[in-house]
Amino acid sequence: MGNYVITGSASGIGAATRALVEADGHTVIGVDLLDAEIEADLSTADGRAGAVAAAVEQSGGVLDGLVTSAGVGPPFDPHKMLTINWFGTECFLSGLHDALVASESIAKVVAISSNSTTCGGPIPSSVVDACIAMDEAGAHTALDELGDMAMHIAYAGAKTAVARFVRRHAPTEQWAGSGIRLNAIAPGATLTPLLQGGLDDPQFGELIRAFTVPTGDFGTPDQIGSWVHHMLSPAADFMAGTLLFVDGGTDAMMNADRWPETS
Numbered sequence: 001m002g003n004y005v006i007t008g009s010a011s012g013i014g015a016a017t018r019a020l021v022e023a024d025g026h027t028v029i030g031v032d033l034l035d036a037e038i039e040a041d042l043s044t045a046d047g048r049a050g051a052v053a054a055a056v057e058q059s060g061g062v063l064d065g066l067v068t069s070a071g072v073g074p075p076f077d078p079h080k081m082l083t084i085n086w087f088g089t090e091c092f093l094s095g096l097h098d099a100l101v102a103s104e105s106i107a108k109v110v111a112i113s114s115n116s117t118t119c120g121g122p123i124p125s126s127v128v129d130a131c132i133a134m135d136e137a138g139a140h141t142a143l144d145e146l147g148d149m150a151m152h153i154a155y156a157g158a159k160t161a162v163a164r165f166v167r168r169h170a171p172t173e174q175w176a177g178s179g180i181r182l183n184a185i186a187p188g189a190t191l192t193p194l195l196q197g198g199l200d201d202p203q204f205g206e207l208i209r210a211f212t213v214p215t216g217d218f219g220t221p222d223q224i225g226s227w228v229h230h231m232l233s234p235a236a237d238f239m240a241g242t243l244l245f246v247d248g249g250t251d252a253m254m255n256a257d258r259w260p261e262t263s
């Protein structure tokens, strides 16, 4: 049986995934603010460093899988949101790489991105480039230049950085060539405490409800967790760098001809 780290394990998609991984008999090292094996605040540099070090220690330096689900959504302080959703994800992707290489099987990583990457309008490269460059001060400065859009871009920009990290690194010698399958999932609106926080806000609630979901209702944490669970299984041995949209058809509806693109 394997060792898995799941961030955001106490709620929503992370908790649903945790239940499925544990039902397989694996050991889960959860990371969350509360109710987790590693209780840490990923909005601070010390919290992130301590959580990654604890994950390496508790796993004995050998991991079979990682799911990065910790995150927050609007309405939330844009700077803190960018920090949690990107820097609080990247630290595990990079910091647990060596433990994943040490797995005796093909290790699996599923990063939780979002369909806000393609369905919420243009995302300035300034924020995403600074994130990918790990220029934390630069990312926050770029956010400050966006005025009213800062809250939206803090979320969508962080999730785009997550997707870009996965696409860039997954097919390389250091990842696919070293026995790790790195993929991402892009959920659409999924009824969790995070989404409920948005729905309860007068401004964001209206925006979320106006967003068309072709299949009808919002998704459930179990529906997303089932796909994450599948992406942790041997079914993903031939899967690397995929950004899987599970969003009731919203991305297809908005971007049908944009990707795959023609010349």
Ligand code: NAD
Residues within 6 Å of the ligand: 007, 008, 009, 010, 011, 012, 013, 014, 031, 032, 033, 034, 040, 041, 042, 043, 068, 069, 070, 071, 072, 073, 084, 085, 112, 113, 114, 115, 186, 187, 188, 189, 190, 191, 192, 193, 194, 195, 221
């Ligand atoms: P959720 O609120 O149910 O779970 C998020 C978890 O992250 C919580 O347990 C929370 O305590 C933890 N967390 C938040 N801030 C933290 C911090 N500073 N340090 C440590 N842990 C922290 O929400 P969810 O909807 O299950 O979200 C899971 C992931 O899915 C997030 O990354 C979110 O952005 C993404 N996502 C959600 C939706 C949606 O509609 N729910 C859509 C697309 C993507």
